[in-house]
Amino acid sequence: MLKKLLHDIKATMGIYEPREDKVYGVLAEFSDPGALLHAAEKVHKAGYKHFDAHSPFPIHGMDRAMGLGQSKVGFIAFIGGATGLALATWLQWWTSAVDYPINISGKPFFAVEPSIPIMFELTVLFSAIAAVIGMLALNGLPRPYSPLFYSRRFARVTDNAFFLQIAAADDHFDEEQTGAFLQEIGALNVEVIKDHEYTDI
Amino acid sequence: MDKVHTTDLAPHSGDGYHADPPLITGNLSFHEITDLVSYHTEKKTPLTWLLAFGAASTGAALLLIMIAYLFWNGIGVWGNNIPVGWGWPIVNFVFWVGIGHAGTLISAILFLFRQKWRTSINRAAEAMTLFAVMCALVFPTIHVGRVWVIYWTLPVPNQMEMWPQFKSPLLWDVFAVSSYFLVSLLFWYVGLIPDLGTLRDRAKSKLRKRVTGFFALGWTGANRHWRNYEKAYLILAGLATPLVLSVHSVVSFDFAVSILPGWHTTIFPPYFVAGAIFSGFAMVLTLMLIARKVYGLENLITMQHLEKMNIIILLTGTIVGFAYITEFFIAWYSQVEYEQYAFLNRSTGPYAWAYWIMMSCNLLFPQFFWFKKLRRSIPFMFVTSIIVNIGMWFERFVITVTSLHRDFLPSSWGYFTPTFVDVLTLIGSFGLFFTLFLIFLRFVPMVAIAEVKGVLPQADPHYYEGDGHATDHDVPYVQPSVEKTEGPEHA
Secondary structure, eight states: OHHHHHHHHHHHTTOOOOOTTSEEEEEEEESSHHHHHHHHHHHHHTTOOSEEEEOSSOOTTHHHHTTOOOOSHHHHHHHHHHHHHHHHHHHHHIIIIIISOOOSTTOOSSOHHHHHHHHHHHHHHHHHHHHHHHHHHHHTOSOOOOGGGGOSGGGGGGTTOEEEEEETTSTTOOHHHHHHHHHHTTOSEEEEEEOOOOOOO | OGGGGOSSSOTTTTSSSSOOOOSSOSOOOHHHHHHHHHHHHHSOOOHHHHHHHHHHHHHHHHHHHHHHHHHHHOGGGSSOBTTBOSOHHHHHHHHHHHHHHHHHIIIIIHHHTTOGGGGGTHHHHHHHHHHHHHHHHHHHHHTTSOGGGGGGGSOOOOTTOOOOOTTSHHHHHHHHHHHHHHHHHHHHHHHHHHHHHHHHHHOOSHHHHHHHHHHHTTOOOBHHHHHHHHHHHHHHHHHHHHHHHHHHHHHHHHHHTSOOTTTSOTTHHHHHHHHHHHHHHHHHHHHHHHHHHHTTOTTTSOHHHHHHHHHHHHHHHHHHHHHHHHHHHHHHHHOOHHHHHHHHHHHHSTTHHHHHHHHIIIIIGGGGGGSHHHHTOHHHHHHHHHHHHHHHHHHHHHHHHHHHHSOSOGGGOOOOOOOHHHHHHHHHHHHHHHHHHHHHHHHSOSSOHHHHHHHSGGGSGGGGSTTSOOOOTTSOOOOOSSOOOOOGGGO
16 A cells, blocks of 8 residues: 555656566657647546656646646745745844843844845745755656666657557557557657666666 | 748748747757756866856955955944944945846746747846846845844844834845745746756756756656646746836835935836846846857847847837936926925036946947947947946936935035945845856756747647748738739848
C-alpha cells in the first residue's frame, strides 16, 4: 500500500516504474506544438493516465488537454511567505522588546511601523525560496537519470522537437496497441523505451 | 492584412487592432535560435573576449588592491571627513544597486505586463542585476571601518549578547539588498534551467555534459514539469516586482529618515526607484548594443527592442526630471530657509559644476528620445546610455555630498575632495562588473532560448490550424466585408 502511494506520488512528477521486461514506455515524436496538443487531448480522452508531453517551451493549453489541475506551487509559496512574516515579526519583537531592550531616541521597543521593511523583505525572500524548492520538489528534480534519455531523438526535445511518452506503468498500456494508436493520431515515429543500465553517452 | 507583418517602421503597432511587428526578425526557426545563442558558449574563446577579460580583470584586481590598502590603513585613505562623513562609497553603493533594478524590472515587471519583447534581453539583464548587486554590496561592507565585525549587522548571537538595531534603515538595507540578491539569483537560475537542458543535449565533451547536466537538474521539458515551473516563474515575477520597488525605497530611506535639508523628503522613494530604473536601462542598453553587435544577435535583439528600451529611458528620465522640479518647488513653497538654502547651494554653490552635469545629463539628454529618428539611431542611443549613467552617478553624488557639506551650522561647513583611493575603487568596481559579465557571456546562453521560442507565433498551437496565421488573443482578426484593396492609410 505504501509502495502504491509512493508510485502515485512519483507519477505526478512524471516518474514511472518500468515493467518486469524493462520496457519503460513508448515515445512518439510529433511535428509541431499544435499536433502535440491535439495528440495529448486524444490520449487523455482514450483513458491513459501515465503519460506526458515534452517540448522545448511550455505549450499553451497543454495542462487542460492532459487533464491536469492547478499547480500546487502557489500554496507552498504562501506557506513560505507566512513563515517569513512570522519570523521577521518575532525576530524584531524578541530582540528589541524582550531580550535586550535599548532606548533608541525614545521610540517604543517594538512597533509595527519600523518593523515593516524587514517583515516585507523576509516575507518575499521566504516565499521565493519556498516557491523554487516547492517547484523542484513537485517536479522530482534534480533527477539526472531518465530512461527517456536513451532515445537519441529525444536529445532534440530542448531544441525543436515535440514528444509524447506513454508509460508502461499505465493500466491501458500495450506495446503494439498503444504504439499503433499513437501512429493513428499523427506521430512521426514511435520508439519503445527500455530501461537498461547503459553507460554509453 | 499581410502587409502588417513588415519589420521596420510598422504603422499601427501597439494599437491593439493590428498585429505587432515580429519579435524576431530574420525568419528564424527554433533550431536556428538554439544554434545562434548556444554557439557562443561552445566555440573556442575568441581573442576579443580574452583581451576584454584581461582589461576587466585588471580592474577587478585593482579593486582588491584598493580594498586591501583600505583595510590595512583605515577609512582615512578615503576623502570622507567631517562634515562629509559619507562620500564616494555610499554614492557608488546606490549607483550600483540602482543599475541592478532594471534587470528585475525587465524580468519581472515586463513579464507581468505580458511584454513579449522582454524575452530577448531578460537573461542578460538579470545577469547584469546580479553582478551590479555584487558590486554594490562591496561598498557598505568595506566602508564600516571595522570590517572584521561586519557580522554584527546580522542577527547572529554574539559575544556581547547584542542584536542589530532594527529601527535603522541601514539595517533594513542589509535585509533588503540581501533578499534582493538571493531572489534575483533564484529567478535567474530558474529561468536558466531549460536552457541548461539545451546546452546539455548539445554537449559533446564529457566535462561539458557533466557540468551542464548537473546544473540542468535533469530537465526533460515534460509538461508536468513546465506546469509547476510556469507557476513558480509567475510567483517569482510577482514577488520580485514589489521587491524591486521596496529595495530602492529602503535605500532611499538611508537618506530620507535623516533630518538634513535636501535629504529629509518623502519624494525620495519614488524618485530613487525611477532613477534606478532609468540608470539600469541605460546600462542594459550599453551592454546589449555591444553584445548584439559582437555576437551577431541583431535578429533576436531588434530595433523594436532597442526602441522600447529607449522609450522607457525617456519615461523614467522624465519622472526623475519632474522629481527635481518638485524638490525645487517644495523648497520654495515650504518657506523653510534651510531647505531653500540647500537647493540654492546645489545649483549655485561650490558643487554647482556637479549639479549642472547631473541636470544636463538626466533632464536634457533623454528628452531627445521624443524624436523617432534619434530613438532608432544606434550611435545616438549608445552615447546617450553612457551619458545617462554618468548623470545618475552625479545625481547620487550631488544628493550625498551637497546636503552634508553645508547643513544647519555654517561653522561646520566644509568641502569634500575624493582621494585616489576613492577614484580607483570606483574604477575597480567597474572592472569587477565587467569581469563577471564577460564570464557570463562566455559560458551562459545570453538570451533566454526557451522563452524566446515560447513567445513566437510558431509556439502557439493555434498557429497550425486553418491558414497558419497566428493571431494574438488581443488582436481580433477582422474579416474584410468586401474584397477590395485597402485605402491609403493602411499603406
